[in-house]
Amino acid sequence: MVKDNLKITRDIHSINGKLLVSKNDQVDTDRIEEISKEVIVTSRVWVKLKESFLFNDFYLQTQSPPYNFFCKKCGEQLILNIFGSVAVPVSILEEYHFMRIKDDYTYRHSINSALLTICMATQFYEDRQKINQIASSSITHDLGKSRIPSNILHSSQPLTEKDYSLIKEHTIYGAVLCSYYYGNPYSENTIVALQHHEKLNGKGYPLSIRLKDDVVSFVAVADIFDALISKRPYRNEPYDVRGAIDILCQSVERGEIDEKYIKMMIHLNRREPESLLKISYSKVYRGYYPRINYYGIRREIYCS
Numbered sequence: 144m145v146k147d148n149l150k151i152t153r154d155i156h157s158i159n160g161k162l163l164v165s166k167n168d169q170v171d172t173d174r175i176e177e178i179s180k181e182v183i184v185t186s187r188v189w190v191k192l193k194e195s196f197l198f199n200d201f202y203l204q205t206q207s208p209p210y211n212f213f214c215k216k217c218g219e220q221l222i223l224n225i226f227g228s229v230a231v232p233v234s235i236l237e238e239y240h241f242m243r244i245k246d247d248y249t250y251r252h253s254i255n256s257a258l259l260t261i262c263m264a265t266q267f268y269e270d271r272q273k274i275n276q277i278a279s280s281s282i283t284h285d286l287g288k289s290r291i292p293s294n295i296l297h298s299s300q301p302l303t304e305k306d307y308s309l310i311k312e313h314t315i316y317g318a319v320l321c322s323y324y325y326g327n328p329y330s331e332n333t334i335v336a337l338q339h340h341e342k343l344n345g346k347g348y349p350l351s352i353r354l355k356d357d358v359v360s361f362v363a364v365a366d367i368f369d370a371l372i373s374k375r376p377y378r379n380e381p382y383d384v385r386g387a388i389d390i391l392c393q394s395v396e397r398g399e400i401d402e403k404y405i406k407m408m409i410h411l412n413r414r415e416p417e418s419l420l421k422i423s424y425s426k427v428y429r430g431y432y433p434r435i436n437y438y439g440i441r442r443e444i445y446c447s
């Protein structure tokens with residue numbers, strides 16, 4: 144899974160303070176496998192999301208626009224049942240309790256991305272076990288963000304190169320944490336946490352592999368879509384749904400995303416009961432984009 148040694152610049156601890164990887168360690172397949180064996184198996188208690196605080200927050204999102212539209216289209220009760228039946232190690236709930244306090248945006252974004260991913264997966268798969276796996280991995284895709292300093296996560300200005308490369312490390316932190324909590328270096332949770340910023344053309348991070356995996360791609364598309372339609376500190380307002388679709392279509396044109404995933408997102412947004420296989424869409428961009436948007440990297444000025 145991880146051929147090359149990935150570099151991290153921070154120590155990574157579990158929610159209970161156990162040092163999992165220090166900033167000088169090599170993070171590769173062997174290390175991620177070792178980490179998966181470190182938790183005492185008898186202490187790994189699993190809980191269904193239906194019995195957790197996440198379920199209530201998830202339910203509220205299924206009632207809020209625009210997410211309520213997608214849920215109605217796919218069957219609200221089905222979406223709630225799938226989310227509620229996902230089982231997670233209790234430490235994951237502790238992680239999300241911590242994240243809800245530290246970074247409410249990433250907490251809500253994790254729930255919204257799960258909701259969108261479940262909606263996409265119900266259109267693509269019939270196997271309920273597969274859909275549950277996808278739902279589970281979408282919730283933990285940004286787990287590593289909780290180890291990024293708040294001043295960087297909440298910055299209203301463009302980031303420096305250094306801050307941006309630190310943010311990118313959240314993929315490695317997430318894979319380390321998922322491998323530890325799930326006791327499995329090859330679970331969908333670990334793979335999605337590591338690869339959800341990879342691209343079809345190999346221009347993503349942290350591995351720069353060509354992303355072909357359906358599960359990771361569902362989460363990746365839901366992730367981008369939700370980030371665009373949500374309030375963020377670095378822009379004055381969100382994109383509207385059509386604007387977000389436009390941005391995804393531009394990613395298709397750059398070879399970053401397979402068109403079939405965008406068609407699924409467009410299908411979710413259509414009122415008409417149209418076949419997914421026959422869907423066509425206009426390539427004329429007509430969405431609403433925010434007027435002020437500082438997303439990106441700040442050009443640094445060096446004084447000699």
Ligand SMILES: [Fe+2]
Pocket residue numbers: 284285313339340
């Ligand atoms: Fe991410």
Ligand SMILES: [Fe+2]
Pocket residue numbers: 252256284285366
């Ligand atoms: Fe994300």
